[in-house]
Amino acid sequence: LGAICREQYTLTRKTFPASLFSNVKFNSDVILDVEIVPTWGFSAAEFDNSKLIIKSGCKEIKENAFDMTNCDDLYLPSSLTSFEYSNPMMITNMHYDGTKSEFIQLLSISKGWYNVHSTGCNVFCTDGMISWEDSIL
Numbered sequence: 001l002g003a004i005c006r007e008q009y010t011l012t013r014k015t016f017p018a019s020l021f022s023n024v025k026f027n028s029d030v031i032l033d034v035e036i037v038p039t040w041g042f043s044a045a046e047f048d049n050s051k052l053i054i055k056s057g058c059k060e061i062k063e064n065a066f067d068m069t070n071c072d073d074l075y076l077p078s079s080l081t082s083f084e085y086s087n088p089m090m091i092t093n094m095h096y097d098g099t100k101s102e103f104i105q106l107l108s109i110s111k112g113w114y115n116v117h118s119t120g121c122n123v124f125c126t127d128g129m130i131s132w133e134d135s136i137l
Contacts, residue, residue: 019043026050037061043086047071056097060084063112066091078102085112087120094123100130107136 008028015036025046033055039062042052047070054061056077063084066074070090076083078098083106096103103125107113116136123130130136 016041021045026052029053031055032058035059037065039063039065040067041065042069043067045069045071047073051075061086080106083107083110083113085110085116091121094119094121096123096125098125099127100125103130104136 008031009026010031010033012033015034015038018038019040020038021030022040022043022045024042025048027048027050029051030047031053035058037054037058037060041062043064043066049072051073052069052071053075054077056079058077058079060082061076061080061084064086065084066086068087068090072092073095074091074093075095076097078096098106100123103123107116107119113136118132118134119130119136121132
């Protein structure tokens, strides 16, 4: 892994360079106040007992932004209009600030999810949980 971030980190801007946080180990929560999470933004990043929180206002998560990201808790806002596919198998729980049907609708209109049958992790929505075993599309 590359750099290690030990303090709580908040990033506030429209977006950030692709791969900026790839291979970074975080020992504290990361809060993103961005409109776009770029491709490979957090690929192979590790969150050790910490959370990745994307604040309301984020519109897009680009393809592979979380590819091979090791994270127990990823928080997603309902403001998303696009959540392109990443390999989420190392994310334990996603928390979506919307309903299960809104989350499934988001995936159905986003790039790359059309042939994926499961999120690969549990998704906690405002009206219940989608289990990684549940078929999503």
